[in-house]
Amino acid sequence: MALLKDIVSYCDQRLDSSAFDDYCPNGLQIEGAAEVSSIVSGVTASQAMIDAAADVGADMLLVHHGYFWKGEAAPLVGIKGRRVKALMRHDLSLVAYHLPLDAHPELGNNHQLGIKLGFGTGTPAGGLLWGVELARPLTSEDLASRVDSALGRAPLVVGPQGSVRRIAWCTGAAQGMIEQAAAAGFDAFISGEISEQTVHQAAELGILYLSAGHHATERYGVQALGAELADRFAVAHQFIDIDNPV
Structure with missing residues (x-):
């Protein structure tokens, strides 16, 4: 108590x-x-x-x-x-x-998503954008498969297909950060939602975009915070996932 x-x-x-x-x-x-x-x-x-x-x-x-x-x-x-x-x-x-749980360097959604996707801790790449440079490149198909396996949701993939090594991400409705990701030299950008213009931006900027679900990408920060509270205050904690396909 x-x-x-x-x-x-x-x-x-x-x-x-x-x-x-x-x-x-x-x-x-x-x-x-x-x-x-x-x-x-x-x-x-x-x-x-x-x-x-x-x-x-x-x-x-x-x-x-x-x-x-x-x-x-x-x-x-x-x-x-x-x-x-x-x-x-x-x-x-x-x-x-909201934003404090997106941005936190340990408990935040972006840090936790990087871990969930097997990218390790990742590093902040400006604002809420996080990124990683892989030791070995992935094909766009392999990256999509990794996202699907980790989140239980097949991403919508747009933009140029091929090999990617520098991958950026920002959870939720951060599709508007695609230009920032491209300007920073990333080959691929993962976020939650997708807008009509994102398809054109991905093609014209030459960056792969994966829409992995707003809900699906933001399940992990709140779990990490809840687990820390349970440990620190000796209270019970459980995460309940009310699924949302968006």
């Missing part, structure tokens, strides 16, 4: 959340029980995620995609109202970290 305020304070400091000008508030978004014995982590605080956490008796739900995004309507009505009502009914705290 640990105090909610101590867990949140630790997360805020560990992720340096105050350093980020984000699209949403990071940290404690909905306050539930003052004491925590069980944490459930997940990617997005959907209704299904809340229900799953409540079903296993969690006191705290730790996610990457929480609530109160800039530009969204403020009233707690409709889907938003039902979600908040469910959290409060179950005395379930919602704790969310």
